[in-house]
Amino acid sequence: MSKISRRQLITTGLATAAGASGLVVAEKLAGRYGLIPPDFGGIYGPGETLTYAAQRLLTRHSLAREFSRSQISRDPFANEVAPLGEPFHRLEQGAFSDWSLTVDGMVARPASFSLAELKSFPRRSHITMIQCEEGWSYIGEWTGVPLSHVLELVGTLPQARYVVYRSIQPDWWESIDMADALHPQTLLAHGMNDSELPVSFGGPLRLRVPRQLGYKSVKYITRLTITDNLKQFGKGLGSASPEGGYAWYAGI
């Protein structure tokens, strides 16, 4: 065994102290600049935090890849959803004319929008890929109102940090940070491939978050809640995904 010299001991001690205080400072800064995901606790917290922080520092404003019309998948796959309940079927029978989207939380003017109102708002379309965490994918053209437009209409307060969104399916809810919520490609989609958004693909209203995996694009959206703190929702992990063992941030 080699003997540890006094100099080595002092150097190691100083390096450890510098490293430890560096970590504390890094954590403070990361918290302040919104670089820590809500599911940062637990054994996979370090990896998730590194991923989320790296993406927020490097890709805050980048646009998801858009494709040409000829690349739209002829055979998209809708994936299975849990059986849709009686409330959904009642609305479906009325051609979703009574479907409404409630927007509340940290906003100046809480509001409720009908599907017709949402469709009358400025539209944007993009041909983007939806990628499932399982590994499959398809490309479709999505049409809808940018989420940022709705957030502006209701007067989102400056201290808002997240948008929590809920499906008519009771246990299905997600949240995204303001970087994704205000992102120009994040749409409240009501159309797909030049027609109404089919029910199997999330119609009448799906939140499309093209820079994250498919499970963040929740189907059958009925409510948005703007907040500065995710702790008060569910188990405080940010969304239903971490409660089921999946990462909150799905941009990878």
Next chain:
Amino acid sequence: MAETLRLRHSFLVRVTHWLTTFSFLALLVSGLEIVVSHPRFYWGETGNVNTPPLFTIPIASSRAAVPTGYGYVLPDQNGWSRYLHFQSAWVLIMTGLLYVAVGFFKGHFRRNLLPALSEVSFRRLAISMAQHLRFERPRAEEAWSYNVLQRLAYLLIIFVVFPLIIWTGLAMSPSFVSAIPAAVNVLGGQQSARTLHFFLTGALVIFLLVHVFMVVLAGFWSRLRAMITGRAAEPLERV
């Protein structure tokens, strides 16, 4: 006879070797678990159960929507598998960066891995290949340096296969490619990246099997000890 011990592997090589080992095994297990949720592979940008696959792995799936021919569905393990996969990827990438940076700085690659020009001839490679294929136990002095095939295999793994598997992995990230679209476009699409990622995993698994086999051939415990303590017994001829 009392054996004398001499330094064989530097501290950096030993620490990064084992960090790579454990993170690779975690990536392998979690990666295979993720494949179980969709054991079909495609080429190009997109692919799903409605489109013809390039090939399928004949195993059961953890998703009922995947036609596998098996009458049962495996339990979903993707949550922890994905968390573990990406955390291990961070460990692997940071370990790799440290190893390559310090390795260049300290001349590890030049000294220990770059074969001498005279070694890289068809004849020398053929001789080394023949020795390997006869499963010849390496001579004692070979324990102190790597042979030409070994050097080339290590360089290939370190500077070609690992960078490619990290690249193809990042090419599957929707957020990463939003910033650097070329990362996936030059591979021919996101599903191509996934398929390449799978084949590169195969290459690393083959390397691991051959590597462990060669270690066993050379003397498993002495080589294992050298990679843990850094020290190996001097060959008898030298004492």
